[in-house]
Amino acid sequence: MSQSIISVENVTKSVISNDNQLSILKGISFNIMEGESIAIMGTSGAGKSTLMGLLAGLDQPTSGSITLLDSTISSMDDEQRAKIRSESIGFVFQNFLLIPSLTALQNVTLPMLLRGNEDQKNNELKAKALLEKVGLSGRETHLPTQLSGGEQQRVALARAFVTQPKILFADEPTGNLDQQTAQNIIELLFAMNTEQGTTLVLITHDAELAKRCQRTLIINDGQCQESV
Amino acid sequence: MKANKMIISWSWREIWSGQLWPVMVALTLIIACVVALSTLALRVEKVMTNQGKTLLAADLVLRSTNPISPSLINQAEEAGLTVSTQSRFQTMAFSDTKMQLVTVKSVESTYPLRGVLNLRDETEQIKHQVNPNELWVSARLLSILEAKVGETVAIGDAELTISGVIIDEPELAYNPFNSIPNLFIHSSNLEGTGAIQLGSRVRHRLFINGEPTTLAAFQSNYELQAGERWVDQNSESRAARLMDKAKQYLSLTILMVILMAAVTLILTCLHYVRNRSETVSMLKSMGSSRAWLRSWLTTQVLIMFVVAFVVGSSLGLLLEYLLRIPLVDILPKVLPSVGIQPFLFAIGVSLCIGLPALLIPLMRLLDAPAINVIQKQTVQYSKKSWWLLLLPITALVVFYGSNKLVWMVLAGLLILFIVLAGLSYGLLTLLAKLKWSAALSLALSRISRSPKNSMMQLAALSGSLMLVSLIWLVKSDLLGDWQQTLSPDAPNVFSINISPEQRASYLQDIDSLTLPRSDAFAIIRGRVTEINDIQTTDMAVYESAETRILRREVNFTWMDQLPEYNEVVAGQWSGEKTVSVEQNIADELGLKLGDKLTFEVNSQSFSATINSFRAVEWQSLKPNFVFIFSEDAIADLPATWMVSFRAEENQTDRVTQLARSYPTVTLLDLRTMANKIQSLLRQISWSLTGLATLGVMAGILLIFTLLRLSLNERKREITLYRTLGASKKRISHTLWAEYGLLGLSAGIVAAIAAEMILFALMRWGFELPAQLHPAMWFLLPLLAVLIVFASLSSVIKALLKPLR
Incomplete structure (x- = not known):
């Protein structure tokens, strides 16, 4: 029996908007097991992104606790959470978020640099291997503006996997891509995920895509329920 | 790594x-x-x-009424300073036929320590130092004495042969009342003149050159004796x-x-x-x-x-x-x-x-x-x-x-931003209420949609414009003031010591020589002894370093009417036994209208009541007086007369003719000195113009950068407009209108602000009369619009690039 890698207990999140308190998440609890792939679905504004932000330690819950890899991140400060992210978490974003002034290769080596891994030669070797895997060999020195959307997302995939993260968060990774390209990216994402045994948390609107995950959580009116 | x-x-x-x-x-x-x-x-x-x-x-001069002590010279030399001494006195010089009161400067061969001394000898060679047994005279003295180079002239008891003519000399005094024709002799000939006697009025100078720090140390270590004072370039x-x-x-x-x-x-x-x-x-x-x-x-x-x-x-x-x-x-x-x-x-x-x-x-x-x-x-x-x-x-x-000026500029900027916020807000609401073409109303709505942003932009733009115009106009005003000092028709020759009997014929002669002249002024030398019946020697201001007027003799005059170039700033010119006082001196002495002043002329005491204060431009080279009395106050005191006139370079013979006809009248020919000061002014104005140009260039460059930045920020918005189908023409018209409006209003506001700050700067910073600059009111908005259009045209192509 595999262990729980993320555990969420009675988490709430509310924000102040126009002097009114707005509850986005109203007491959510669930567990995610190591190596699992899980899709989070919900209508726009349901709180999917808020939940992902909390799970990844980008933000703090109003109440409740979140434990990630045996650390209670909900009681950690910014810097401690950043350290956990750099060591164990990878991201793929809807709008790729590559650094425009860095080449494809440099964008991929960046997480290793942030981790304190300063052997740049080794970093580049790893990054090259991953770029080859996502089908971008020969494009290492291209800047993001010289790449198409699909290519940029491939670079983002390589960047996400280069540190062999324990958990990968993907926020609508195909939201900005055409269908064919989206399909390729998803294939790649799942292939690499399986290969590295990464836990995958995927936010999506796409029910077909959600079906490829082992579990699906649906957020609705600040509550979450497991879809069966 | x-x-x-x-x-x-x-x-x-x-x-x-x-x-x-x-x-x-x-x-x-x-x-x-x-x-x-x-x-x-x-x-x-x-x-x-x-x-x-x-x-x-020299770098530093010690002026003394006593001979410079050899021990002081030793001290200076031991401190590593270069020194040279000078003694000067007035005496009569006699040629075979003529005589003249002259200022003798007895100098060492090392003179001058700074500046140029050019002496032209018989063989037309230029020498730069005075050697023993030499006598160098000014050209005017030569003509007054009707002597030639090589002839003998008696200076006091000494007989010396004229070695040549002084072409350039340093140390030109700027006080017309103290300047009498100069001659140079070597200090080894000083004793032979017999001028140095007990009671004779000889003034001594010790010229000192050296490193600023050594000089300062020397200066502060030395305790000034009575009758001594330091003069450096600041004083x-x-x-x-x-x-x-x-x-x-x-x-x-x-x-x-x-x-x-x-x-x-x-x-x-x-x-x-x-x-x-x-x-x-x-x-x-x-x-x-x-x-x-x-x-x-x-x-x-x-x-x-x-x-x-x-x-x-x-x-x-x-x-x-x-x-x-x-x-x-x-x-x-x-x-x-x-x-x-x-x-x-x-x-x-x-x-x-x-x-x-x-x-x-x-x-x-x-x-x-x-x-x-x-x-x-x-x-x-x-x-x-x-x-x-x-x-x-x-x-x-x-x-x-x-530095008062700097704080004024900063305060001006602050005020500008506040004024600007108000003005632009008013302007925008006003403009938006009116009907405009499509491009203009789009532009206006764009400006008023983000008032904070637009106001910031306006503030930055008009701020830079204002600074640019300030840099330029302060320069022009300064130079204007200086040039006015030496306007082409300013008098450059002063005649003093005209006796009352000579007065009428002297003036007539000047007129018949067609030399433009001033009115004649009576000159009576005297002192201020009491203010409101209190002895001035008992007053604190008597010892003040800045206010020397109480400690020295001053030239008095009387008039029926005050000269029109003196502006009366308080009181009025009327009443019996009254006096009009120059306003700065009045401030220094703390005088009020109606105060009673007591004066002394030749041990004779008299009083007068202050009836007015006058603003006097001392640098104007026109005859000016601290105290001008009503006729009844001093007209019966023995007076000599002075008059100033203008002589061109080629009219020297007329000046000489006057000098010959009235040998007892002292002629002060300031033409050489005026040239000297003019060249100094020219140099400074060039430097200032250069600096101002650079400042203006920097300002324009920065405005350009600012505008380009602001336009680049609009890229995304313009792309959106294009996506929504707005035509290139519509967008570019809107941009031109928006930035044109921005430039125009910034220019206008900058002109207003610059005028206000200039006024303050001139009045309180440079202490010069302030004036309006109507040309700026048009040029600044024009410049603003031009820069705006230049910036816009340099980026508009890129902004309107077809979408990808």
């Missing part, structure tokens, strides 16, 4: 691709301007100081005042350029931060620590500073060189070196401005939350780095604390 290299190369690319380059350009500009301006300013200041020293004939009032104003102007120009660059720096930096907060959020989401981000940003800042410094200083030196090209005839061949001071100054300035301008927004970048990568949130920025603002404020207080 290699990772650091990557951070450096990344930072480098971040600078160029990430909108940080305008920051670097602004920083480079600051450094270039500071290096160029301060190098030039330093050089000009040194040249000017040297010129002041030329007028003094030589006229040249000193001129130089003071030039220096004030230099620091003002530098400050303005720095201000303009600082504004650009801050705006470009804020622009960068807006564009980069997403990257920082992303880096944070990937787990970068604040420490890492800090070192990443620090690397960028460091690179920018280093590059800006290297490029800026080289550019600054080049600029200074270019600036010197038109000055090549005026500046000395060998320029004083300036050392590393300008570079240190540039580093200091760029750090003082650059650190807060860069670090405050960049540190705010660190606060960009990681969550922003998936969800935009409002950010609470920490205000911790605001302490950095203390840096420029402290520097300002330390360096400019006592």
Whole structure:
């Protein structure tokens, strides 16, 4: 029996908007097991992104606790959470978020640099291997503006996997891509995920895509329920 | 190691691709301007100081009524200073046929220590020093004495042969009442003249040259005896005042350029931060620590500073060189070196401005939350780095604390921004109510949609415009004032000691020689002895270093009407036994209208009541008096008369004719001195014009950068308009209208503000009469619109590029 890698207990999140308190998440609890792939679905504004932000330690819950890899991140400060992210978490974003002034290769080596891994030669070797895997060999020195959307997302995939993260968060990774390209990216994402045994948390609107995950959580009116 | 290299190369690319380059350009500009301006300013200041020293004939002069003691000379020489002594006195000079009262300057061969002494001998050779048994006379004296070079002239008891004529000499006094024809003899011949006797009025000077610090130490160690005083270039009032104003102007120009660059720096930096907060959020989401981000940003800042410094200083030196090209005839061949001071100054300035301008927004970048990568949130920025603002404020207080001008400019800027906010708000609401063409109303709605932004832009634009016009107009006003001093028809010859009997015929003769002249003025020399029946010697002001009027004899005059070039500032010219007093002296003595003053002339006492105060332009070279009495107060006192007239270079024979006809009248020919001062003025005005041009160029460049930045920020919006189907024509019309309006209103507001600040600057800063500048009212808005259009046309093509 595999262990729980993320555990969420009675988490709430509310924000102040126009002097009114707005509850986005109203007491959510669930567990995610190591190596699992899980899709989070919900209508726009349901709180999917808020939940992902909390799970990844980008933000703090109003109440409740979140434990990630045996650390209670909900009681950690910014810097401690950043350290956990750099060591164990990878991201793929809807709008790729590559650094425009860095080449494809440099964008991929960046997480290793942030981790304190300063052997740049080794970093580049790893990054090259991953770029080859996502089908971008020969494009290492291209800047993001010289790449198409699909290519940029491939670079983002390589960047996400280069540190062999324990958990990968993907926020609508195909939201900005055409269908064919989206399909390729998803294939790649799942292939690499399986290969590295990464836990995958995927936010999506796409029910077909959600079906490829082992579990699906649906957020609705600040509550979450497991879809069966 | 290699990772650091990557951070450096990344930072480098971040600078160029990430909108940080305008920051670097602004920083480079600051450094270039500071290096160029301060190098030039330093050089000009040194040249000017040297010129002041030329007028003094040394770095420092000790004036004494007693002979300079040999022990003092020894002390000075032991301290490593160069010295030379001079004794001067007035005596009669006799040729075979004529005689004349002359000022004898007995000097050593080392004279002068500064400045040029040109003496032309019989063989037309130019000599530069006075040797034993030589006698050098001014050309005018030669003609008065009707003597020739080689003939013998008696100076007191000594008989000396005229060696030649004085062409140029330092130490031209600017007091027309003390100047009598000069001659030079060597100090070894002094005793032979028999002039040095008990009770004879001989004045002595010790000229001293040396390192400023040694000089200062020597000066402060020496205790002045009675009848002694120090004179350095600061105390030589006229040249000193001129130089003071030039220096004030230099620091003002530098400050303005720095201000303009600082504004650009801050705006470009804020622009960068807006564009980069997403990257920082992303880096944070990937787990970068604040420490890492800090070192990443620090690397960028460091690179920018280093590059800006290297490029800026080289550019600054080049600029200074270019600036010197038109000055090549005026500046000395060998320029004083300036050392590393300008570079240190540039580093200091760029750090003082650059650190807060860069670090405050960049540190705010660190606060960009990681969550922003998936969800935009409002950010609470920490205000911790605001302490950095203390840096420029402290520097300002330390360096400019006592400089009135600078604070005036800063206050003016502050007022400008407030006035501007009000004006632009009013203007916008007013304009929006009217009906306009489509392009104009779109432009107006764009401006009023983000009033804060538009107002900031307007403020920055009109602020720079105002600074540009200030730099230029202050220069013009200053020069105008100086040139007025020596207007082409200013009198340049003064006749004094005209006896009452000679007066009418003398004036008639001047008129028949068609030399334009002033009225004749009675001259009565006397002292102020009591103010409201209190002895002046008992008053504190008597000892005051600045107010010397109570301790010396003054020229009095009486008139029926005050001269029209004297403006009465208080009271009126009427009443019996009354006196009109020059306003500055009145202020210094604390006089009020109606106060009773008691005077003494030839041991004879009399009183008069103050009826008015007058503003007097002392530099105008017109006959001017501190005290002008009503006729009944002093007309019966024995007086001589004076008159001033204008003689051109080629009218020397007429002046000589006058001198011959009235041998007892002393003629003060200021033509040589006027030329000297004119050339000094010309040099200074060239330097100032050069500096002003540079300042204006820097300002225009910055406005250009500002506008381009603002236009680039609009890229996304314009793309959206294009996507929504707006035609290129519509967009470009709107842009032209919007920026045209912006430029026009900024120009108008800048003109108003500049006029106000100029008024304050002239009135209270330079203490000169303020005036209006109607031409600026048209030129400034025009300039603004031109710059705006130039900036716009340089980017509009790129802005309207077809969509991808």
